[in-house]
Amino acid sequence: MSGLTHQDAERLLYLEAHLLDERRWDEWLDLYTEDAVFWTPAWRNEDEPTASPDTELSLIYYEGRSNLADRVWRLRSGLSVASTPIQRTAHAISNVLVEAATDQAAKVKSSWATHVFNPRRKAQHVFFGRYEHDLRREGDRWRVARKKILLLNDYIPTVVDFYML
Amino acid sequence: MNGPHTLISRGSPPAAGALTAAELSALIDDRPQDGAFRVHRTVFSDPRVFDLEMKHIFESGWVFLGLASQLPRPHDYLTTTVGRQPVVVMRDSEGRLNAFLNSCRHKGAIICPLTSGNRKLHVCSYHGWSYDSAGRNRAIKGRAEGAYGQAFETESHDLASLPRFGEYRGLLFGSLSADVPSLEDYLGDARKLIDLAVDQSNEGLELVPGYVTFTFNGNWKLQLENCSDAYHFTSTHPSYLRVLDRRAASQGSGGAIRSVWDNDRPFESGARGATNGTFSFANGHVLNWSISQPSDAHPLFERIEELTRRFGEARCNWMFGTRNLTLFPNVQLAENASSQLRIIRPLAPDKTEMLTYCMAPIGESAEARRRRIRQYEDFFNPSGMATPDDAVLYEDCQAGHQTPIAEWLQGYSRGAGAASAAPNPLTEGLGIAPQSSVLGGPDLCDESVFHTYYRSWRDRLTRGIERSGTGAAQ
Numbered sequence: 001m002s003g004l005t006h007q008d009a010e011r012l013l014y015l016e017a018h019l020l021d022e023r024r025w026d027e028w029l030d031l032y033t034e035d036a037v038f039w040t041p042a043w044r045n046e047d048e049p050t051a052s053p054d055t056e057l058s059l060i061y062y063e064g065r066s067n068l069a070d071r072v073w074r075l076r077s078g079l080s081v082a083s084t085p086i087q088r089t090a091h092a093i094s095n096v097l098v099e100a101a102t103d104q105a106a107k108v109k110s111s112w113a114t115h116v117f118n119p120r121r122k123a124q125h126v127f128f129g130r131y132e133h134d135l136r137r138e139g140d141r142w143r144v145a146r147k148k149i150l151l152l153n154d155y156i157p158t159v160v161d162f163y164m165l
Numbered sequence: 166m167n168g169p170h171t172l173i174s175r176g177s178p179p180a181a182g183a184l185t186a187a188e189l190s191a192l193i194d195d196r197p198q199d200g201a202f203r204v205h206r207t208v209f210s211d212p213r214v215f216d217l218e219m220k221h222i223f224e225s226g227w228v229f230l231g232l233a234s235q236l237p238r239p240h241d242y243l244t245t246t247v248g249r250q251p252v253v254v255m256r257d258s259e260g261r262l263n264a265f266l267n268s269c270r271h272k273g274a275i276i277c278p279l280t281s282g283n284r285k286l287h288v289c290s291y292h293g294w295s296y297d298s299a300g301r302n303r304a305i306k307g308r309a310e311g312a313y314g315q316a317f318e319t320e321s322h323d324l325a326s327l328p329r330f331g332e333y334r335g336l337l338f339g340s341l342s343a344d345v346p347s348l349e350d351y352l353g354d355a356r357k358l359i360d361l362a363v364d365q366s367n368e369g370l371e372l373v374p375g376y377v378t379f380t381f382n383g384n385w386k387l388q389l390e391n392c393s394d395a396y397h398f399t400s401t402h403p404s405y406l407r408v409l410d411r412r413a414a415s416q417g418s419g420g421a422i423r424s425v426w427d428n429d430r431p432f433e434s435g436a437r438g439a440t441n442g443t444f445s446f447a448n449g450h451v452l453n454w455s456i457s458q459p460s461d462a463h464p465l466f467e468r469i470e471e472l473t474r475r476f477g478e479a480r481c482n483w484m485f486g487t488r489n490l491t492l493f494p495n496v497q498l499a500e501n502a503s504s505q506l507r508i509i510r511p512l513a514p515d516k517t518e519m520l521t522y523c524m525a526p527i528g529e530s531a532e533a534r535r536r537r538i539r540q541y542e543d544f545f546n547p548s549g550m551a552t553p554d555d556a557v558l559y560e561d562c563q564a565g566h567q568t569p570i571a572e573w574l575q576g577y578s579r580g581a582g583a584a585s586a587a588p589n590p591l592t593e594g595l596g597i598a599p600q601s602s603v604l605g606g607p608d609l610c611d612e613s614v615f616h617t618y619y620r621s622w623r624d625r626l627t628r629g630i631e632r633s634g635t636g637a638a639q
Contacts, residue, residue, distance in 0.1 A: 035420070040548065042375035045280055050375040054535040057375030057523050059548040061539065066419025070408045074550055079404035081561075082553035121560070156379035158560065159553040 003101035004135060004142060009108045010096050012142055013133065017091035017112075020163050025072040029065060033136055037146040038062045040165055043154050059151065060162060071162050082159050088117040089164055093131070106135040106142070112149075116164050125157050127164055184213050186627040193623045194573060195616070200581050202616050203573040206566040209384035214626075215514040221629025222494050222622065223248035225342040227351045229496035229508060230254050230264060233335045234371045234527065235281070240298045243281040246510060247341050252327065253277045254337060257299035258285070262332065264339040265300045265324035276324070280376075300324035334363045335370055336496075354597040355450035358490050361483050362498055364476065365465060366526030372506060373523040373538060379547040380518050383559035384566075385494075385511035388519065389618060391555050392489045392497045392507075393453040395441060396579060396610035398432050401558060405543075405550040406430075422539035423462035425502060431455035431487060432607050441607050443580070443614035444592065444599035449493030449621030451614050455607070456486035464503075464533035464540075465526070479594050493621055498524065502551070503541035515563050521545060577619075580611030 012031070019028040032038075040059040041049040050056035062068060075083045095111040113128040134146035149165045192214070194203040208214055224247060231243050231254055242255040244267055251267035253276070269276050269289040276287045276296060286303060288295040293306035302322035305311070329340035331348035333356055338348055345351065352359070363369050381388075391397065399406070412421040431441060432455060441455040459469055463485055473481045487501040499505040506524040511517055523541040525534060544551045580603045592602055603611040 042377050044374050044376075045282075054531065054538070055374070057373050057377065057538060058542055059377060059546055061542060062420070064420025066415065067421055069419075070411055070421070071550070073411065074404040074408055077404050077407065079407060080550070080554055081401070082557040083404070154378070156377070156547045158379060158381045158547065158556045160548045161553070162548070165548075 003103055004098060004106035004108075005101075006096070006098050008142065009098050009106065009133075009135075012135065012144075013093050013096060013108065013110055013131070016144070017093055021089050021091055023086065023163075025076070029069055029072060031144050032065045032068060032147075033138065033143045033145045034065050035063070036065045036068070036144055037134075038068055038149075038162070039147070040149040040151055049150055059154070059160070060149075060165075068162070075161070075163070083161065085119055087161075087164065088119060090115045104137045105145075108133040108135060114164050123157075126153075127160060128152055129165075182213075184211075184217065184630070186630040189214070189217065189630060190623055190627050193619050195620065195623075202577045202581065202613070202619075203575065204577055204615075204619055206568070206572050206574060208619075208622075209386060209563060209566045210514050212514050215384075215511070217626050217629065218511065218622075219248045220633075221626050223511070224250065225340070225629060226345050226494075226625065227329070227331075227338045227340050227348060228494065229492060230337040230339050232370060232372060232506075232524075233262060233332060233337055234369060236262065238283060240283050240285050241281070242277055242284065242287075242298070244277050244279065245508070247327070247339055250341060251275055252339065253324075254339075255298045255300065257297070259299075261299070262330075262337065263300055264327040264330040264337070266327070268325070269294055270302070270322050270324065271305075294322070296324050300326060334359055336492075351448055352450065352492065353446050353448060354599065355446050355452070355490065355492060357595055357597050358444075358452050358488065359492075359498070361480070361488060362490070362500065362504075362524070365468075365472070365484055366528050368527035370524050371527045373525055373534070373541075375523075377521045377546055377548075378518060379521070379556065380512070380516060381556040381559050382515055383517060383556075383563035384514055385509050385517040386618070386622075387559040387562055388497075388507075388509050388517060389491060389494070390576075390615055391559070392491055392499055393443065393451050393614050393618075394610075394612070395432060395443075395453055395455075395607075396612060397555075397558075401554050402551050404554070408543075408550060422536055422543070424540065425460045425463045427462050428460055429457040431457040434608055440591075440604065441609065442591075442602065442604040443611045444597065445584075445601040445614050445617040446597075446599050447617075447621075449491075449618050451491050451493075451617055453489045453611075453614060454483075454486055456482050459485035462536070464529060464537040467530055467533055483595065491618075493618065499545075502544035503537055505541065505545045517559075577612050577615050580605070580609055580613040583609060583611065584613045 039061050042057045042059050043049050053061040074080050091114045093110050093112050097109045099107040099109055110131045112131050115126050117124045129150040129152040132148040135142045136145040192205040192208050228247050230245050235243050236256045239258050242253055244253050253267040254264045256262050267275050267277050271292050271294050274291040276289050286295050295304045297303050300323050327339040328343035331338050409424045413427055444452045490498040495509045497507045504524050506522045508520040525537055543549050583603045584601045
């Protein structure tokens with residue numbers, strides 16, 4: 001069994017982007033390992049994002065895919081006014097770089113921008129930053145074991161949800 | 166109304182026809198003898214009102230600046246705003262804290278452009294004037310050769326101090342006007358409620374590293390009210406509460422953090438042994454609270470015996486309860502699902518910036534800290550599962566405030582029949598004498614707590630208008 005190729009990495013990241021944009025939430029969740037870490041740091045100051053989730057604040061920090069399933073549940077519940085309607089997104093990913101890859105694990109860096117349109121307010125915004133995907137081979141496929149989302153423009157206009165990142 | 170994502174527009178277009186004190190006062194329909202209290206929608210949208218608020222509340226009285234624990238070392242500084250004015254708080258070489266206008270005496274440029282840092286010397290990037298951490302001017306570039314006139318040599322070139330600066334138990338406040346009561350008098354018995362937060366550790370309060378800033382397209386008073394509003398909780402946040410149910414059902418198998426409300430929800434009908442209510446104080450400070458059995462999922466639970474020993478069971482229970490404290494006009498200490506310090510910064514009648522931190526007792530265990538942070542992120546962040554629903558509803562309120570008819574809002578009436586100025590066992594236990602208390606069950610959801618906001622607001626604005634002889638700002 002060989003390591004993750006650049007093409008494998010791109011395919012996985014692009015697939016994730018499409019699944020989020022097409023609201024195929026269950027397939028999106030299935031990209032993640034059960035123990036997946038999903039992390040968006042906050043910032044300490046102008047230059048340094050927070051680095052230690054157990055002692056510093058994050059925008060989002062979850063250990064375990066079920067936490068993401070909770071977020072998906074909330075989105076679909078009809079019980080959250082901030083999620084009604086779900087905003088339209090287009091994720092664009094570029095600068096994909098496989099930093100390390102073995103048979104069983106890989107680390108991939110990329111840049112991202114998500115264009116978000118709020119059909120209720122007729123307003124749009126772009127969130128952008130950098131991703132780090134830690135991938136793990138499970139059987140015949142690669143899954144996301146850890147995703148770090150560095151949000152560079154962290155001056156949040158009202159709301160940012162996991163699917164806009 | 167602006168779109169939600171437009172750039173910040175600072176200030177407002179020039180207002181035609183300044184409001185008189187009588188016109189301003191008439192925006193609050195306050196008739197205690199009839200049991201009536203209504204607020205006119207335009208207090209949230211009129212640029213003339215906003216200008217008056219900036220001038221006579223934010224720029225003429227005590228506002229919160231930050232925590233002393235944010236500046237532990239000599240030469241540490243943090244920047245903030247008082248109303249529209251940039252301000253810097255510095256600790257000098259002797260360890261003394263001072264607050265200054267963050268503006269060079271020469272041409273007015275901001276001298277500390279960053280949020281925080283440590284510097285012995287602040288050199289203005291424009292013409293190179295420099296100041297030490299006590300605000301003293303240390304050098305004027307080319308002074309000897311400058312052929313200055315005599316008048317210049319007799320002027321102070323130090324940074325302008327805030328006319329009033331004060332600290333209560335590590336909370337720093339400043340005022341752009343010297344004509345204010347002492348900080349102790351201004352805070353009054355709300356100090357005892359600050360104590361409940363600070364006393365959770367022998368070393369006091371700190372802010373967890375990392376801050377989150379968000380804006381909403383609504384008036385700042387929507388945030389002021391929301392913190393004290395028990396009535397919205399179950400209808401605005403059902404998605405959050407149902408997620409807690411989902412997690413409780415999975416018994417933590419998925420790695421989710423436990424909630425302080427796993428065992429007892431003091432805001433739900435039939436809550437066991439819960440007591441809910443509000444305290445209203447002079448100068449617009451309020452507490453909205455509920456007390457229940459201390460939860461073992463609370464980060465403080467590891468110290469319950471020590472706290473009980475030190476402060477007694479009743480006071481310890483207060484520390485574990487839900488306490489949403491507003492210190493008028495710009496800071497809220499919210500201890501409920503976790504613990505938040507939030508600073509309200511009005512940008513325009515329909516735009517507000519929120520600077521938010523997780524506050525925590527210094528020295529708690531690593532596990533307690535981790536749990537506190539996780540509980541915080543889920544509830545309080547604009548990327549979490551509760552605050553977004555509040556912020557979107559502020560914007561919906563702001564949109565609704567554009568209507569020119571049915572102008573009197575009816576959201577200030579619950580609890581009016583239960584409000585009392587008389588002492589009760591709870592106020593006596595806390596050693597406080599609020600102007601008004603409401604005690605009830607989880608369904609009372611007092612709204613009379615807002616009255617002190619708007620009475621203080623009205624009194625400050627009308628007094629300001631009368632003193633300045635005009636309602637016009639600037």
